[in-house]
Amino acid sequence: MSQPCAIVAGGAGFVGSHLCRRLLREGYAVVCMDNLLTGRHRNIAALESLGPFRFVHWDVTRRIRLPGEAEVVFHLASPASPADYLRYPLETLAAGSAGTQNTLELAREKGARYILASTSEVYGTPQVHPQPETYWGHVNPVGPRSVYDEAKRFSEALVTAHRESCGIDTAIARIFNTYGPRMRNTDGRAVPTFIAQALSGRPLTVTGTGAQTRSLCYIDDLIEGLLALRASSVAGPVNLGNPHEITMLGLARMILHATGSASSITFSERPEDDPDIRCPDITRARRELAWAPKIGLSEGLDRTIAWFRTHAGTRDAVVRTTML
DSSP: OOOOEEEEETTTSHHHHHHHHHHHHTTOEEEEEEOOSSOOGGGTTTGGGGSSEEEEEOOTTSOOOOOSOOSEEEEOOSOOSHHHHHHSHHHHHHHHTHHHHHHHHHHHHHTOEEEEEEEGGGGBSOSSSSBOTTOOOBOOTTSTTHHHHHHHHHHHHHHHHHHHHHOOOEEEEEEOOEEOTTOOTTSOOHHHHHHHHHHHTOOEEEETTSOOEEEOEEHHHHHHHHHHHHHSOOOOOEEESOOOEEEHHHHHHHHHHHHTOOOOEEEEOOOTTOOSOOOBOOHHHHHHHOOOOOSOHHHHHHHHHHHHHHHTTOOOOOOOEEOO
């Protein structure tokens, strides 16, 4: 029996690189596609030593032609942090529209299962708490976050239409806030920002009063959820996240304690349309995937901080690249 192949669009990003590593360990041959807009060579530099791994420098908003068979296509290609999608609004919209269309056509050509990495941002500023998959959301379609929110909402509609009209075996994962090693300390998200500030002795910048909440899932738990979704026949959407909330001020204090930093905490203005609350209802994931996160916030932060202590300032690596 030939070795199964997985294609990961956006595989050089934070989540994508962890997924590629785990797929290799599961016995897959992995094709990683990334245009390196926000992904990094350093994230995938060591993967060739783990198994058959190929990096293809490609923008999925262009038509994709890859030889060979594939068992699964994961579409994770998109800027994912507010700093990134505000910097690259048109690229973000294109990744959710043309990128989704092209990766769906690739999955159809290969007869592969298709997994869309959607987001909790489809819920916008939620009026239902915690958020179940049946909640339709409360999104500002012309606000500063709309390029990401609406790109993902459109991509979900496109995936659903292809499933119903073309018979593609698809699934939608709505990913909530995730953290862990290999996050960029300049991507604007709270965990890497606070850790970088704490380790360098700078004040931790909390927006607003810090009373807004997030639910933080460690990357290893998220990858388990994506693999469980891949192995199932579930179409979704299905929430993947940790249902335990923490305030941003509480998170800042927790990171100060974990790093032993003497940094202070300062406060700045909150971004427009920044949600007050965000927490997944993971009843469906528990029932249909037998999945729930296992790694607590304290343990996950310790692992992430240890990685930042070791890798801060590390230069990007060179990876053998294939062009389509």
